[in-house]
Amino acid sequence: MKSIVCEQPNHFKMVDVERPIVKEGEALVRIRRIGICGTDYHAYRGNQPFFSYPRTLGHELSGEIESIGANPAGLKEGDFVSVIPYMECGVCIACRNGKTNCCTDMKVLGVHIEGGMSEWISVPYNHLVKTNGLTLDQSAIIEPLSIGAHAIRRSELKEEEYVLVIGAGPIGLGVMAFAKHEGAKVIAMDVNDERLAFCREWARVDYTVNALDNPLESLKEITNGEMPTVVFDATGNVNSMNDSFNYPAHGGKLIYVGLTKGNVTFDDPTFHSKELTLMGSRNATREDFVYVVNAVKTGTVDTDSYITHRSNFDEMINQFEEWLTPEAKVIKAVVEV
Template identity: 45%
Template sequence: MLSVICESPGVLRVQQRDVPARGNGEVLLRVSRVGICGTDLHIFTGSQPYLEYPRVMGHELSAVVVEAERDSGLSAGDSIYVMPYLSCGHCVACRQGKTNCCVNIKVLGVHCDGALTEYLSVPAQFVHKAEGVTLDQAAMLEFLAIGAHAVRRTDVLAGQRVLVVGAGPIGMAAMIFAKLRGAAVTCLDTRADRLAFCQSHLGVDAAVAVGVDDAKQLASLTDGEFFDAVFDATGNIDAMNRGFSFVAHGGKYTLISIVPGQVTFSDPEFHKRETTLLASRNATLADFETVLEAMRAGRIPDQALNTHRMQLADVPDAFARLLEPGQTVVKALVEC
């Protein structure tokens, strides 16, 4: 089978490997689509701290079942999606149903080889039927579920004012699900093309460009009160630290981003606002189901989100172009 290996930062190669043998309790899959996300771009550029090379990237995937055990509930030919967070099932987090932050978590394409390959064998408990959606849509479930999880964790309510800082795919996912809950959503980003996309395709209520007067604009949009819920999806430590100042008194600040380093804030400001600070990591099966329900109802602009496509064999030559700002990439899908 054909696989794409990231041998070292900046080096991708096509390699022929044996089709994996299905292990006990596993499902053999023929990979159909793989979404490229920020994690993959960080692996390629050498800025993903939780990884050893070489690695087969890819954790956003849809596939078709080739072979499964009789009691798995799956049959050959089923269209499926994969929960790529391989949780242990017995740690302190898993016992509470918080499999997204499992102590022993292994993420496909990061801690173990992922989906940029033709066949993959995965433990059956992480394989789920993708009923009522296309294979393209199923491959976009994961990044949307991260946004849905952040919005659910923050308990966004109808009528609240929400700010999402960072208009990449994860930020866009948070915007989509905050809007679906009836919030008034503002996005803040450095890129005019991303802001325009959020207005034209996601229906955000306001879009503000990062600049010398952005704080004044945000204040004006909220009568000087700022936002009931602020989400950071930038992956930038300066933006994460600055975001505290945009939280209204009594509001919540949710960090979807993760960076190596220390998040700092003014304790007097934090205290007087009685700010709730939250981390949001990965997603749970309930969040995937939330996305599936919205997709089936036609409430996700998935065709607009899928801005780029490529074939698996073309990934080594085409991948670097996804990093070019002029490409205006939102979500690229690889066809296997």
């Protein structure tokens, strides 16, 4: 079968490899769509934490089950599925407490272990979510949307709260969409006015703020001087993450959805005076995947305009560099296999 390998930073190669051997408890999935994530871009550029080369990328995956044995989920050959790419150990303290998304020995497809940028992949059947009734495109973007849904669930936000989401990339957009679904008054912040316009159109946010244009004053004006009670940073940018401590209201919450290689620093008197709650939000759980599948089925999320670029499998290597340029204006690129 064909597989695309990132051999070293800035270099992909198409290779022929053996079709995976299916072990007990696994299913053979014919990959049909691969969503391209910020993780893939960072890995390609050599900026991704916890990463080594060579590596087959790809963790936003949808496909059809080609073969599967008896299983309690009732999955069968021909089912459309979305792949939960977080391979947890199942026995650590996080897993025992149902927090498989932050397992102490996490192995994420396409990051720590070989991913799904291939024609076939063998996956434990308990890491498949049936998506019959959705398109293959929709099934491929369940994973990034689930990260946003998980962050919202972590925050325990309430209806009518002012919520700030910093970063208008695919993950931040998902956070915005599900915050709106929960009834929050959502403020989108980014440095790109075109992205902010997309937030208004796609996620139906209530307000937009350019982070380069006196954001503190803008946020005070929007919230009548009180500031947002819940702030999400989905940038993965250390400067933004440092600055984000300035934005929550007294008694508010700050949730990091994005990941950075660097150290995050903050002014402790400010942190304590506000009695802020600082949280990390990592990956997603099956519960989040199921929630997002149902949201897509009911039309809560506009999946059509979320996907802005696409390529077939054989042309992806040539397309990838272009997707990295700001001029391409990529929101979400999808590879058809």
